[in-house]
Amino acid sequence: MPIRNPEIECMPREQIRELQSERLVAQVARMYERVECFRNRMDAKGLKPSDIHGVEDLHLIPFSYKSDLRDYYPYGLFAEPLSNIVRVHASSGTTGKRIVVGYTQNDLEIWAECVARIMNGLGMDDASIVQVAYGYGLFTGGLGAHGGGEKIGATVIPISSGNTALQIQTMIDFGATVLCCTPSYAMYLGEEIERMGVKDQLKLEIGIFGAEPWSEDMRLKIEDALGIKAYDIYGLSEILGPGVSGECEHQCGMHVWEDHFIPEIIDPDTGEVLPIGATGELVFSTITKEGFPILRYRTRDICSLTDEKCACGRTHIRMRKPSGRTDDMLIIRGVNVFPSQIEEVLLKVSGDALTPNYQIVLDRVNNTDTFDVNVEMSESFFSDDIKSIEKLERTITEQLRSMLGISAKVHLVNPKSIVRSEGKAKRVIDNRKGKM
């Protein structure tokens, strides 16, 4: 398969390290001057930018966290004035407040370039017709894949997510050769296509899927259902969006574009850097980002890295699919959900009364996540008439939708019916494992 930028993508590792060192030193100096949160953290550790000489000193730099984005909401971590920020994206924070990131024109170029490397590496080119069925909007999925597709000169169909019948009709009529969406939606499309008996009318060859966890087993099922090769792409808006890393044709881990991002694996409890190959929390430093640069960002994703040479010839380090999280974040229908967000809604609804006990139950039916929230009834909530209880149920449902952007089914249940272990209610029951 072709390599878009062999000089960079196949750069000897020693040279990658030199490039990273140079860029890291410049980024530290720039951020120290421009980003208050970073400067305070460096000062607190008694560090000056001059103490950072290269990647060998990376471990000295303080970590940054998702909560920083909330604390400095909305623009407090930007390193460029808004006049240089050409776009913002946002995603859910751990509570009601969203987190916001900004991009300069140059950041968008780099983003598109990162996605383009992945796309070209999978054999896509200007003859490709790319159906982007990720959501467009504040979510980085849609516009991220879109930018990469345009960068390689492909024909992009910006259909966004949803409306399955229209998706399939478009795929057929427009002759889409590539599908970009979440793996669960790809699976769902595959089943619908089978049901409609239109698989032979498809021209699909490649699928690029991300934004939620999926297994090898699911990959095989999707490949079979859609008659394609399915590839994994990884990203998060705090670092870039989709395209921080992606698989090559060998499907053996996702190459992290190390000329822009430095990955580390750390022990989530001690913060100690672990040797390559070890499993721990993934941490990223952005060394070329201008608008929203961040160093040693704790992704909370658990995974491992390998620097073994890949059969494709690329030298950039590969990361395995994240196997879990160090926090309690859930990914439901591609959307990040924190149990604390549900708690916040219940707190608001209950007013002065005690916040009710709740439980999130997740499952996967017909390859779509089901999302149920059981809320224990209490005397302060209960009134004698059905209308007001139904109204309560509706209020919780609506507020959850507006907070999370996805719908949950709310059930009012008997008090103390949610199983507690050692006095603590189990907040999440995830029955999706083994069904992905």
Next chain:
Amino acid sequence: MFTVRQLSVFLENKPGRLCAATDAIAKEGININALTLADTTEFGILRLIVDAPDRAAEILRDIGVVVRVTKVLAIAMNDAPGGAGDILHILAGAGLNIEYMYVCVGSVSGKPIMVVRTDDIESASDVLNKAGYKDVDPADIYRI
């Protein structure tokens, strides 16, 4: 006032929830004088008139059931065709809305007891009094 105290019990729509509640009060020797069950697809409300409402509420709370004691109207109606209709006409004529109603299992002085929940219990009580309906002593109902 024609009021009597009623227990309203929240029930999840799951097998066994209803009998768990009735068993608990039966075990303590509390008798049910009237009972009705309203349900939706997701949950139900069991409404009960019992001879010891406060005790019963306590027992139900102890087994982890959400319960509320509410006031409802208890009206001794004429045991003849149109007996229920007479009451409904009086309430409707006064512009009162009925949320729900049910009938007790026995009668007091030969008159069946209708339990009615309206949006304004005091006005309902007044118009019924004016129409010649007499107060029912809650103690009589609990003796049923």
